[in-house]
Amino acid sequence: xxxxxxxxxxxxxxxxxxxxxxxxxxxxxxxxxxxxxxxxxxxxxxxxxxxxxxxxxxxxxxxxxxxxxxxxxxxxxxxxxxxxxxxxxxxxxxxxxxxxxxxxxxxxxxxxxxxxx
Numbered sequence: 001x002x003x004x005x006x007x008x009x010x011x012x013x014x015x016x017x018x019x020x021x022x023x024x025x026x027x028x029x030x031x032x033x034x035x036x037x038x039x040x041x042x043x044x045x046x047x048x049x050x051x052x053x054x055x056x057x058x059x060x061x062x063x064x065x066x067x068x069x070x071x072x073x074x075x076x077x078x079x080x081x082x083x084x085x086x087x088x089x090x091x092x093x094x095x096x097x098x099x100x101x102x103x104x105x106x107x108x109x110x111x112x113x114x115x116x117x
Contacts, residue, residue, distance in 0.1 A: 008101060010104065011050050028068075044105065045072050046104040053093055055092065057103065069088070079109065081109035090105050
């Protein structure tokens with residue numbers, strides 16, 4: 001497991017130093033509402049382990065990434081997002097829109113989302 005980064009906002013959320021409006025947590029992940037929602041439903045799923053970007057994901061993280069994704073879909077069902085639909089996004093690096101250097105999935109729904117392209 002990667003060491004927490006004391007400068008990382010998400011590591012500070014994991015430790016409880018910064019409060020969050022949590023939807024779910026277990027021994028591997030935490031899910032909480034985004035503080036600047038881009039849709040009526042917008043939450044994040046983050047690993048407890050500090051992994052800065054998707055480029056830092058390695059083979060040994062495969063089970064963790066699958067668990068994160070399955071947590072996204074479980075919570076989307078619980079939030080009644082399956083119909084009409086929802087989006088799962090991971091921004092990667094600055095050019096991809098990443099602003100917090102700790103991997104995370106955004107789950108957005110609750111309205112019709114525009115087509116990306």
